[in-house]
Amino acid sequence: MSIHEDRPANGTFRPGLDRRTLLKTLGVGAVGVAGIPLLAACTGGSGPGATPSASTSLTFGSGSSDDVPKAAYKAVTDAFTAKTKIKVTTNVVPHNDFQNKISTYLQGSPDDAFTWFAGYRMQYYAGKGLLAPIDDVWAKVGANYSDAMKKASTGPDGKMYFVPNYNYPWGFFYRKSVWAEKGYAVPTTFDALKTLCAKMKSDGLIPIEFADKDGWPAMGTFDYINMRLNGYQFHMDLTAHKESWDQKKVSDVFDTWKALLPYQNPAALGMTWQDAAINMGRKKSGMYLLGSFVTQQYTDKTILDDIDFFAFPEIAMEGQDAVEAPIDGLLLSKKGGNNQAARDFLAFMGTPEGQDAYAKVDPSNIATAKGADTSTFSPLTKKCAETIANAKSISQFFDRDALPAMANNVMIPALQGFIKDGTVDVKNLESQAKALYAAQ
Amino acid sequence: MTTPTELSEPAAPGSRAGHTAAARPRKPGRVRRLSKRDKVVLGIMVGIPTLVQLAFVWIPTLLSVLLSFTRWNGLALSDIRAAGLANYSYVFTDNPAFWPAVQHNILWLLFLAVIATPLGLLLAVLLDQQIRGSKIYQSIFFVPVMLSLALVGIIWQLFYQKDNGLLNFLLGTAGTPQAVDWFGNSSVNIWAALVAATWRHAGYVMILYLAGLKGVDASLKEAASLDGANATQTFFRIVFPAMAPINIVIVVITIIESLRAFDVVWVINKGTNGLELISALVITYLIGEGQSIGIGSAFAVILLVISLVPITIYLSRTFRKEKF
Numbered sequence: 001m002s003i004h005e006d007r008p009a010n011g012t013f014r015p016g017l018d019r020r021t022l023l024k025t026l027g028v029g030a031v032g033v034a035g036i037p038l039l040a041a042c043t044g045g046s047g048p049g050a051t052p053s054a055s056t057s058l059t060f061g062s063g064s065s066d067d068v069p070k071a072a073y074k075a076v077t078d079a080f081t082a083k084t085k086i087k088v089t090t091n092v093v094p095h096n097d098f099q100n101k102i103s104t105y106l107q108g109s110p111d112d113a114f115t116w117f118a119g120y121r122m123q124y125y126a127g128k129g130l131l132a133p134i135d136d137v138w139a140k141v142g143a144n145y146s147d148a149m150k151k152a153s154t155g156p157d158g159k160m161y162f163v164p165n166y167n168y169p170w171g172f173f174y175r176k177s178v179w180a181e182k183g184y185a186v187p188t189t190f191d192a193l194k195t196l197c198a199k200m201k202s203d204g205l206i207p208i209e210f211a212d213k214d215g216w217p218a219m220g221t222f223d224y225i226n227m228r229l230n231g232y233q234f235h236m237d238l239t240a241h242k243e244s245w246d247q248k249k250v251s252d253v254f255d256t257w258k259a260l261l262p263y264q265n266p267a268a269l270g271m272t273w274q275d276a277a278i279n280m281g282r283k284k285s286g287m288y289l290l291g292s293f294v295t296q297q298y299t300d301k302t303i304l305d306d307i308d309f310f311a312f313p314e315i316a317m318e319g320q321d322a323v324e325a326p327i328d329g330l331l332l333s334k335k336g337g338n339n340q341a342a343r344d345f346l347a348f349m350g351t352p353e354g355q356d357a358y359a360k361v362d363p364s365n366i367a368t369a370k371g372a373d374t375s376t377f378s379p380l381t382k383k384c385a386e387t388i389a390n391a392k393s394i395s396q397f398f399d400r401d402a403l404p405a406m407a408n409n410v411m412i413p414a415l416q417g418f419i420k421d422g423t424v425d426v427k428n429l430e431s432q433a434k435a436l437y438a439a440q
Numbered sequence: 441m442t443t444p445t446e447l448s449e450p451a452a453p454g455s456r457a458g459h460t461a462a463a464r465p466r467k468p469g470r471v472r473r474l475s476k477r478d479k480v481v482l483g484i485m486v487g488i489p490t491l492v493q494l495a496f497v498w499i500p501t502l503l504s505v506l507l508s509f510t511r512w513n514g515l516a517l518s519d520i521r522a523a524g525l526a527n528y529s530y531v532f533t534d535n536p537a538f539w540p541a542v543q544h545n546i547l548w549l550l551f552l553a554v555i556a557t558p559l560g561l562l563l564a565v566l567l568d569q570q571i572r573g574s575k576i577y578q579s580i581f582f583v584p585v586m587l588s589l590a591l592v593g594i595i596w597q598l599f600y601q602k603d604n605g606l607l608n609f610l611l612g613t614a615g616t617p618q619a620v621d622w623f624g625n626s627s628v629n630i631w632a633a634l635v636a637a638t639w640r641h642a643g644y645v646m647i648l649y650l651a652g653l654k655g656v657d658a659s660l661k662e663a664a665s666l667d668g669a670n671a672t673q674t675f676f677r678i679v680f681p682a683m684a685p686i687n688i689v690i691v692v693i694t695i696i697e698s699l700r701a702f703d704v705v706w707v708i709n710k711g712t713n714g715l716e717l718i719s720a721l722v723i724t725y726l727i728g729e730g731q732s733i734g735i736g737s738a739f740a741v742i743l744l745v746i747s748l749v750p751i752t753i754y755l756s757r758t759f760r761k762e763k764f
Contacts, residue, residue: 100728103514121729128515213624213709269713270602270624408730413537416713420626428536435530439511439523439732 057087058342061111063098068296072361073115079357080348086341106130112336113345115165118152118327119396120239120403122162124440125331126155132337133159134346141350144369148394152327163330163346165358166365169309169384170220170324170397173294174287175280176308178205184286190228190256190315197263200286209288210264211276212419215412218268219398220289221260222415223324226253228315232322232393239402241437246430254424256315261422268419291326292384296364309383323391326400327368405436501744508737527738538739541716544630548637548717549698556638557694560645565675567646568653582647584640593707596636626714633715636704641697645690652686653679688757695750699743718743 062073070092077088091111098105102116106125116122125131138160142150145164153162178184182203187193197207212218227235230249237243238250265276265285273290277297280288288294289312298304311320330349336342348354352371359367363376366385377385388394399407410432418424474482511523531538563581567574584592599606600622607622608614622632656679664674680687702719705711711720722743725736 102729103731107515128513130515213713215709215712267602267621267624269626270621270629275603404729405725405732406730408728409724409732413712417536420713425536428534431534432530435526435534435735436732438526439734440513 056085056341057089058113058336058339058345059111060088060090060345061098061105061114062090062092063095063115065092065094065098068362068364072358075357075361076349076354077345079354080345083348083353084341084344086344088345106333110333110335112339112342113330113332115328116162116331117396117400118162118164118329119400121396121400122331123156124403126157126159126161130334131155131161132332132334133157133161134163134332134337134343135160137163137343137347137350140347141369144350144352144371146370146389148391149327149368152394152396153329161331162327163350164327164368165329165349165355166362166367167325167327167388167394168292168365169311169387170224170289170291171309171311171384171387172287172289173280173292173307173309175283175303175306177306178283178286179308186310187313188320190313193313194259194263197260197286201263206265206279206285207263207287208260208265209276209280209285210268210419211271211273212268212416213270213272215416216399216407217273217290218415218419219407219411220291220324221257221264222253222411223395223398224289224312225256225315226250227322227324227395228312228318228320229253229256230316231318232395235322235395236401239398239406241403241406241433244430245433246427250429251424251426254418254426257418258422261419264419269416292366292380293364295380305378307380309380309387311387318392321392322395323387323393324395324397325388325391326397327394328365329368403437403440405439406433410436504737504740504744507733508741510734512733514731514733523734527734530735531738531742535721535735537712537716537721538718540714541711541718541721544715544717545698545701547630548634548701549695551634552637552641552694552698556641557645557690559638560642561649563642563646564649564653568650578647578650581643583643585643585647589703589707592636592640592703596632596704596707600632623708624713629708629714633704633708637697637701640704641694644693644697648686648690648693649683652683655686656682688754692750692754696747699747718746
């Protein structure tokens with residue numbers, strides 16, 4: 001059965017009457033269903049009672065539209081096809097469109113498997129029944145993953161939904177040569193960080209590179225100060241709105257941040273993260289708190305080899321235990337849950353073999369499965385991987401852990417306002433949060 | 441004046457009664473005026489546009505109004521829950537972007553009305569003279585109207601970028617701390633956006649006025665100059681008033697453009713940090729991952745109510761005009 005027969009057939013069935021139930025219907029010999037002629041045409045040789053059907057193809061929706069990740073996913077699907085003879089049809093959608101239209105996509109005719117993120121962004125759709133649980137896949141690949149990964153892949157009902165592909169840590173990146181020249185040392189406490197910033201400023205550098213024209217990069221600073229000040233669990237409860245925004249713990253985060261604000265690039269609101277990365281590459285600034293994807297901006301090998309990384313210093317509790325390391329991976333749509341080939345594909349993604357195929361093309365991220373090839377890692381990537389492996393808890397970044405409406409519509413303007421004049425109205429944040437979370 | 445249907449009636453109300461009475465004896469004549477086939481054709485010609493209008497305008501509008509009183513995540517229809525006026529109270533009291541957005545829309549209207557539209561008129565008058573290469577200039581000024589959103593974004597990025605942009609380079613401040621942050625400084629970026637909007641709006645207005653100027657009878661101008669009027673007097677006393685129908689269209693377009701102002705701020709920073717606009721708020725809350733349909737609909741309804749004011753004035757004026 002080819003993909004061309006499969007799709008229109010599904011399209012003409014009534015909702016709630018998918019191919020799997022029809023197959024069952026056929027199995028018990030119930031005749032008279034409107035879809036039977038179509039069904040006969042499309043099932044071909046597969047015998048009755050085959051659940052999930054033994055198909056030899058699947059569709060794969062990918063939001064990884066940039067050149068490198070796109071080629072990397074192609075390498076994965078090629079490796080999968082070579083191994084299993086299962087044909088994968090990939091539909092690549094520009095990543096902003098893919099994210100913005102995810103609701104419509106999942107309710108319409110989604111692909112069997114698709115790229116997505118861990119965290120609230122996954123759990124929300126799992127809770128709405130738009131995804132297929134994949135406990136059987138995890139029974140096969142579960143041993144490849146750490147507990148933190150397993151926790152991040154679990155839906156609100158306790159079933160498994162997500163297969164992690166790679167992740168990347170957030171932390172301070174800097175140019176080793178600049179630090180060596182000026183004799184800076186890596187700060188491990190917040191006070192040491194402030195002292196270092198003051199020193200950098202007197203040396204004529206912008207101490208902390210910063211960009212927030214797009215709004216989301218500042219969430220990284222907020223998350224880290226929040227987790228270092230109030231702990232990982234508070235971050236999770238706040239983003240899930242189990243904790244109120246209108247409380248001292250939250251205003252403390254902003255008060256603490258205020259001490260760093262004079263050291264962050266004052267032009268942040270007009271810059272994208274790429275602009276800021278270029279500044280650091282040109283040795284205009286001392287360090288830059290961003291995800292490790294910052295290295296994608298340095299095509300010059302000498303600069304790339306000169307980049308190092310350290311974790312956000314400790315402030316009040318849990319030391320440096322929590323790491324912000326968003327995980328990207330694959331999900332199965334509800335429809336894709338009936339396709340055994342799609343399940344096999346997700347299982348393949350969860351093996352070192354599948355992840356190596358990806359990482360070979362896109363080495364800027366860190367494979368999540370144990371046993372994935374680390375021999376080609378650069379020292380920086382190795383350090384990033386160790387930081388994640390040693391983390392006691394992994395957060396997913398504010399806009400993945402919180403309700404998207406809260407992150408996009410409320411937090412972005414609030415953080416931009418804070419960067420502008422150092423004030424934030426936590427009471428207003430709480431009343432907005434109340435209205436938005438109530439609508440879900 | 442009461443209903444538009446009267447418009448097609450050529451005779452005055454007084455003669456209308458007599459006309460009907462006189463028509464009675466010639467009954468077959470009346471029937472022949474609208475045959476069965478005519479009626480079917482008319483029915484289709486009126487019916488299809490009406491259906492299209494209903495499907496794409498009235499039903500969505502009505503649904504938006506209804507949705508603005510609900511909470512909905514945009515997934516299953518069974519998730520819709522009544523919310524009363526909660527969305528409106530969120531918009532008016534909780535949302536910090538709403539009142540700045542209203543101010544920015546008003547500023548947008550004033551700027552377009554005072555700067556952009558007169559600029560378009562000026563361009564049209566200049567290009568209406570018999571100058572060499574007039575067509576080329578017209579095309580150049582009209583090009584911005586045809587460009588896509590993404591392209592507009594890239595073009596203005598090249599101008600306004602802080603360290604590498606043309607503008608700061610010309611000012612000699614690029615790369616220095618004195619460089620103006622055209623996009624990031626929340627008291628500057630609205631003006632930067634307005635200049636970009638003017639660049640598009642003036643071209644649009646120019647084309648409309650060029651058409652209008654071509655339509656002004658040349659003998660009027662001739663008569664004016666014979667009477668001793670100078671160029672300025674001729675334009676403001678004779679030509680401009682003669683273009684009254686175009687002027688009304690321009691007024692309406694200016695108002696509508698300022699209400700639906702959206703593209704320029706969206707490509708800059710999606711309408712945050714000093715660039716809040718009502719239409720950008722509608723999009724923020726209705727489309728994308730941060731979808732919150734009830735609140736987005738409330739924003740849309742507010743924008744609709746504001747838009748109804750100029751539209752009503754315009755329509756009532758047009759109908760009154762045509763009647764006499």
